[in-house]
Amino acid sequence: MTTKTDTAVGTVTVTPVRSRRDWAAFSKVPFVVYASDRNWIPGDIADVGTMLRKPSEKTSGRMTSQAFLAYRGSTLVGRIAAIADLVFIAHYDEPTAYFGYFECLDDVEAAHALLDAAAEWATAKSLTTLVGPMSPSLLWSAGIVVHGNDIPPLVGMPHNPPYYAELVESWGMTSVKEFHSFYHDDPHSLVQTKPFERKYAMGQRWKARSSVTIRPMNDATFDEDVEKLRVLYNSAFSSFWGFTPVEPDEIQELVATMRPILDRDIVLFAELDGKVVGFVMGIPDVNKAALGAVRSRFGILRDLHTIARWRGPGGRKHRTHVRLDMMFVDPECPDKGTSALLIFELFQRIHDRGYNSIEAAPVLADGGWFRSVRASYPVDPSRTYRIFSKTIRP
Structure with a gap:
């Protein structure tokens, strides 16, 4: 699956993650997005390697996924993972897919292309709703920080730039749940x-x-x-x-x-x-x-x-x-x-x-x-x- 979006400043290309080089690029994306963010702490809450790249047999029995990368020209600008939580689908009998591990520069076209790729992967599996971010599930890391992202993240909780909510909302997503901290x-x-x-x-x-x-x-x-x-x-x-x-x-x-x-x-x-x-x-x-x-x-x-x-x-x-x-x-x-x-x-x-x-x-x-x-x-x-x-x- 390769998606291209032409814009006035170049072409956004979204490709599936397949090779070792692709996975290295997937891990690199946060270092691009948070290069000037003093509050960011490297490392995904749920490990990419054990959850997405080389899941155990038991993990594979609970979920299937596909990761994608976004490039503008030859420049790496974003990533996403489309996830089918098989336990959730069976438990609720709801054809729902998650998107997670989402990181992107402030680039609407790139964000939309990544979400398009996740949605295309999900619909090919007859899933009709996209929910997220879940990285990879509610047990691990969930949600976009819409208030309080100007301070260091709380241990075990997500962190993101302030523009993430606007990126997903401009693609047509709406709020389904909110969580707070006190x-x-x-x-x-x-x-x-x-x-x-x-x-x-x-x-x-x-x-x-x-x-x-x-x-x-x-x-x-x-x-x-x-x-x-x-x-x-x-x-x-x-x-x-x-x-x-x-x-x-x-x-x-x-x-x-x-x-x-x-x-x-x-x-x-x-x-x-x-x-x-x-x-x-x-x-x-x-x-x-x-x-x-x-x-x-x-x-x-x-x-x-x-x-x-x-x-x-x-x-x-x-x-x-x-x-x-x-x-x-x-x-x-x-x-x-x-x-x-x-x-x-x-x-x-x-x-x-x-x-x-x-x-x-x-x-x-x-x-x-x-x-x-x-x-x-x-x-x-x-x-x-x-x-x-x-x-x-x-």
Whole structure:
């Protein structure tokens, strides 16, 4: 598949990624797009090699994809991946394709040509809707940053130039979902302020009489804990927008990307009668260390330099911020105060561990969490992420 768009300043050509050289160019595109962006941190959240280029047999059984490159003349200007999430399609019986790993210069013709190529690939597979960006799914990285892209990205969350939303909207895509993040300097102090006074008092009373116990992740039973997390995730998120059941190898791969930076003391399980009924994870924001690391296209070099800055002498100055992620409770848990117990315990531990600030993300804009946050803490989100959709019937 090759698409050409003629313009007054040259020709945009979109070609499928096939060869080793093509994949090298695919990895190079972000270095072109973010050449002057001081806030950008190299590296895709979900690895291109294991997700797109050489997926495992299990990954191939869950999704199929095709990557594309855009050139203006001989100049590399963009990339995209068209993705068919076979689990999503079967789970919802919806002929939907994703686009992801989208990066492009501020070039409308190039962006449209890339989206055209993704849509053409999808329609050839009888898929009728294009949704994204999903890189490669909601479990990993999703959405275009439409507010808050002038600051360094939050660990594990996307980052992009401010013009991306305009590029996809001009192609005819419309917003289908929004997620937010919320920032605060000292969450332990926050829940003791006047707006939270009543809820904090209720939480303390609930804790005194609750049979729920809170414990951190255990290195000795790490794999068992991860499996318990997966089972609970599939139960708690079954009605969440875009949910698909997570397999053991998927959660293991996701956790493996975070394991080098995890602080086990702020990865918490709630248990009742010996059963895991709730979970919340604080992720130390390694991006402060990553911002100062080398910008090499060799990922292993970037990672080693980042970890050295993170764990080496002076690393404590980077470990100040925490992302609150994956807070959920078993919907059949009889103790309805479990979520509050987890949050209060996490905030206390973050304070005790010497972290200075927290950011909760992603928070679904039309979900219960968002309404709860706005009711108690009526401030504007620090960032907003938007997912787009378009019908692409031939």
